[in-house]
Amino acid sequence: xxxxxxxxxxxxxxxxxxxxxxxxxxxxxxxxxxxxxxxxxxxxxxxxxxxxxxxxxxxxxxxxxxxxxxxxxxxxxxxxxxxx
Numbered sequence: 321x322x323x324x325x326x327x328x329x330x331x332x333x334x335x336x337x338x339x340x341x342x343x344x345x346x347x348x349x350x351x352x353x354x355x356x357x358x359x360x361x362x363x364x365x366x367x368x369x370x371x372x373x374x375x376x377x378x379x380x381x382x383x384x385x386x387x388x389x390x391x392x393x394x395x396x397x398x399x400x401x402x403x404x
Contacts, residue, residue: 326353 359367
């Protein structure tokens, strides 16, 4: 099968990390990307879920705006961040 060259821009550190991971699996980055494209064509979708970060939801942004307004009005309560 004849191959074509695909050029894309990606963060150098991300590329390095992806190449290292692929090497651990015995793959090249080119082979991994070809696998991704084949899965995408076969399923007619991106082969993993893509979801929005809930931090940026309208509900959370409204909550944050309200909290900031309370703090600015001196009504807020300061506390230490608790790891969950």
